[in-house]
Amino acid sequence: MITVRIIPCLDVDEGRVVKGVKFKNFQTAGDPCELAKGYNDQGADELVFLDIGASPKSRKTMLDVVEKVSRQVFIPFTVGGGIRTVDDMRSALNAGADKVAVCTAALQNPDLLVQGSRVFGRQCIVLSIDAKKDGNRWFAYSHGGRRQTGQDAVAWAKKGAALGAGEILLNSIDQDGTRQGYDLELTCRVAETVAVPVIASGGAGTLNQIRDAVVLGKADAVLLASLLHFNSHTIAKIKEYLEKKGVRVRW
Amino acid sequence: MIAIVDYRAGNLRSVQKALVFLKADCRIIARPEELAGCDKILLPGVGNFGAAMNYLNQSGLTAVIRDWLNADKPFLGICLGMQMLFDASEEDRGMNGLGFFPGQCREFKSGKVPQIGWNDIRSIKKSGLLTGLGKKPYFYFLHGFYAIPDGRSIVSGVTDYGLEYPSIVERGNISGVQFHPEKSGAAGLRLLRNWIGGFPLSIRRISQ
Numbered sequence A: 001m002i003t004v005r006i007i008p009c010l011d012v013d014e015g016r017v018v019k020g021v022k023f024k025n026f027q028t029a030g031d032p033c034e035l036a037k038g039y040n041d042q043g044a045d046e047l048v049f050l051d052i053g054a055s056p057k058s059r060k061t062m063l064d065v066v067e068k069v070s071r072q073v074f075i076p077f078t079v080g081g082g083i084r085t086v087d088d089m090r091s092a093l094n095a096g097a098d099k100v101a102v103c104t105a106a107l108q109n110p111d112l113l114v115q116g117s118r119v120f121g122r123q124c125i126v127l128s129i130d131a132k133k134d135g136n137r138w139f140a141y142s143h144g145g146r147r148q149t150g151q152d153a154v155a156w157a158k159k160g161a162a163l164g165a166g167e168i169l170l171n172s173i174d175q176d177g178t179r180q181g182y183d184l185e186l187t188c189r190v191a192e193t194v195a196v197p198v199i200a201s202g203g204a205g206t207l208n209q210i211r212d213a214v215v216l217g218k219a220d221a222v223l224l225a226s227l228l229h230f231n232s233h234t235i236a237k238i239k240e241y242l243e244k245k246g247v248r249v250r251w
Numbered sequence B: 001m002i003a004i005v006d007y008r009a010g011n012l013r014s015v016q017k018a019l020v021f022l023k024a025d026c027r028i029i030a031r032p033e034e035l036a037g038c039d040k041i042l043l044p045g046v047g048n049f050g051a052a053m054n055y056l057n058q059s060g061l062t063a064v065i066r067d068w069l070n071a072d073k074p075f076l077g078i079c080l081g082m083q084m085l086f087d088a089s090e091e092d093r094g095m096n097g098l099g100f101f102p103g104q105c106r107e108f109k110s111g112k113v114p115q116i117g118w119n120d121i122r123s124i125k126k127s128g129l130l131t132g133l134g135k136k137p138y139f140y141f142l143h144g145f146y147a148i149p150d151g152r153s154i155v156s157g158v159t160d161y162g163l164e165y166p167s168i169v170e171r172g173n174i175s176g177v178q179f180h181p182e183k184s185g186a187a188g189l190r191l192l193r194n195w196i197g198g199f200p201l202s203i204r205r206i207s208q
Helices: A032-042 A056-069 A086-095 A104-108 A111-120 A153-163 A184-193 A207-215 A235-244 B013-021 B049-059 B061-070 B185-196 B203-207
Strands: A005-013 A016-021 A024-030 A047-051 A077-080 A099-102 A125-134 A137-142 A147-152 A167-172 A198-201 A221-224 B002-005 B026-029 B040-043 B075-078 B086-089 B101-107 B115-120 B138-143 B145-149 B155-160 B164-171 B174-177
Touching: A005 A032, A005 A056, A005 A198, A005 A235, A016 A032, A024 A032, A032 A047, A032 A056, A032 A235, A047 A056, A056 A077, A056 A086, A077 A125, A086 A099, A086 A111, A099 A104, A099 A111, A104 A111, A104 A137, A111 A125, A111 A153, A125 A153, A125 A184, A137 A153, A147 A153, A153 A167, A153 A184, A167 A184, A184 A198, A184 A207, A207 A221, A207 A235, B002 B013, B013 B026, B013 B185, B040 B061, B049 B061, B061 B075, B086 B145, B115 B155, B138 B185, B145 B164
Parallel strands: A005 A047, A005 A221, A047 A077, A077 A099, A099 A125, A125 A167, A167 A198, A198 A221, B002 B026, B002 B040, B040 B075, B075 B174, B086 B101
Antiparallel strands: A005 A016, A016 A024, A125 A137, A137 A147, B101 B145, B115 B138, B155 B164, B164 B174
């Protein structure tokens, strides 16, 4: 039986891992290669690297990091941040990524999902959605959470999967870095709407909240950052807890 | 020397990096003449059934690989590379596979498709590939299609994803695995090491 994936997320800026709160106030959390190796040893099921530095130099540094990690760590990697074209996807895959995540570029040009999945297969294409609640709906944001696009986040997830995304990485801007728990309602709505796997992201602070994302939010995987980077929990502890609560994990 | 077949459909570096990490001699080949001096073929698994077979057909590799398979020389197909060992796939109707194993590949009709994640193998027949890997090892899967062999005789391991399907098929020196050993951490490296041959390493040592 398939297991729930625990995925550490490394937000990388100019070669350093950082972590913010609600997409702001970033703190340095360490060297990406060291963190990646450490999480692999702890039993991480995948890794996500997001380049949050907008400069071309930051992008290049990021690809170097992925290249280096992929010689030593043999679990799947997703690379995102600043990927705008099929050529950007190819560079990330050639550096050692197994999947690429697109957010802003897919909102601006949904055809990128079609092109990317045609060239590399849909299993390679992750649609990252930064969603924020307004009233009783969620809207997709672009540019690192700075611009509201007017697109309904749930509808966008459905459309993105139909166009070629093989997976949805769903980030709640409201919950990001707060450790107050995932946005369960958002996660559940998207998970029930799309036929592809959904990775819940944003807000994990306790073990019980991770369980809730899977059991109540119906997420196929959970993304973790603050909870791991600042050493408050280990992946093994998280998996032990989930298993005790009846959630299947990989050992 | 292990030949990693490049069918111009995707990223082969992961497989190559894993073999390099295991200190195995390997090279990427895209034409029949480049197989000279190789004693093992690894057909990796990224891309689309039709496009991959089309490349093999046009490069002349299909005929050479079929002879290799019929001569029972060491061969490992990974993911799509395993599916290509069969007659055909629903992914591209009308395109013939390598046809070494009788059977078809079909798309999952329920659950989330593609299957993405770690799933376990139930061993139903002794396989050298699983040496040292315990009763129910976990591997990383990433696929929307699965193989349905005409008989059970080639099936060494099965996996449950809403339905039970073959995740390891073998006959003689010809093997196929539906998962990605090159992305399955210590267990995957151990499986590759088992396939390459050579002295057994403990999983703990490989993971360090």
